[in-house]
Amino acid sequence: MDRLVNTIRTYAWGSATALPELLGTAPTGDPQAELWMGAHPGAPSRVDRGAGPVSLADAIAADPVGELGGPTVEAFGPRLPFLLKLLAAETPLSLQVHPDLGQAQEGFADEEARGVPLDAPHRSYKDANHKPEMICALTPFDGLCGFRPAAEAAELLDGLGVPRLKPYADLLRARPEGEALRDVLTAVLTAEPEAMAATVNAAAEAAARLAPERPEYAPYAALATHYPGDPGVLAAMLLHHIRLAPGEALYLGAGVPHAYIEGLGVEIMANSDNVLRCGLTPKHVDVPELLRVVRFEAAPPGVLRPAPAPDGSGEEVYPAPIGEFRLSRLPLAAGDPARALPSGTPQILLCTAGRAMLTGPDGAQLTLERGESAYVPAGEAVLTTGEGTLFRATTAP
Incomplete structure (x- = not known):
């Protein structure tokens, strides 16, 4: 066994205090967003086996079967198939989805064939792997996860009393649910930017005004303070808002739109960096590819609580349909x-x-x-x- 020396990623949405408090270190003043544990090439952990620190990725590559075991290598290849993180969000992350394995392979091959550089800001696929993930709350943890029923989303929009939102609410009620969700998200993401910004700002003002008496609007008013005029604010209203208590978790499969808003948690995912964004970000949004990947299915978020392992070991397992x-x-x-x-x-x-x-x-x-x-x-x-x-x-x- 090896003690891990890990890298902290300083993304703008991170907390300046949550990770230092957990780690017992002094805050640096920078937003410390994620601590990575694993062998992802973006920031592999380091181990010291007597000859000085080396990358865990390099240690595994030198003897994949010895490090991972034959069954793991046979199933997932000669690399650690998961990445573990501590995630500390002080402001919202981008509203995003992840592809399934087939979509990731197709998207990666397409961008490779077109010669899109891996570090290009408009590149969507950094690898050919899928990225199912799970977040387990260590503190109260706010997020968005999965589509609401279309009728419920229409009611939320109507409650704002903003005339510009009426066509979206009417559309959510007029079509079959999957089609309605697809059509409204498409309309929001492809609208003329200045007109959409005006609509978002009107919705945000209404949400802020209503929030003291109708707390269901408070998350969207808060999102708009961080991303004024961003179409992702309206897209977020199509999703469930959820607050996890410490110890509760969410599993996020392929095609499920989601965003973390605030809190500290343990996150685990398949070893991939493929993200398609819907909004709440200044980064590239590839609308056609996003619409190919999103699953337009209304479903409850499915909060997970750990269950005792059947072997009596004392482990409490968070179930996930992933290998x-x-x-x-x-x-x-x-x-x-x-x-x-x-x-x-x-x-x-x-x-x-x-x-x-x-x-x-x-x-x-x-x-x-x-x-x-x-x-x-x-x-x-x-x-x-x-x-x-x-x-x-x-x-x-």
């Missing part, structure tokens, strides 16, 4: 017997509260304080003790 990752939580209490973690897959262990002690098969010990993490290769047995909370990221069995 690339499995996220679980281990509450550790003083005086409890040591727990043996399954050893057939690669895993990253992250301490989010208290302290966790890890013991390897040779008796070597590693202590994780809050915010610290370790990588455990496949085949290496580990015992856990301590007092606090340990998250375990691995692949599905």
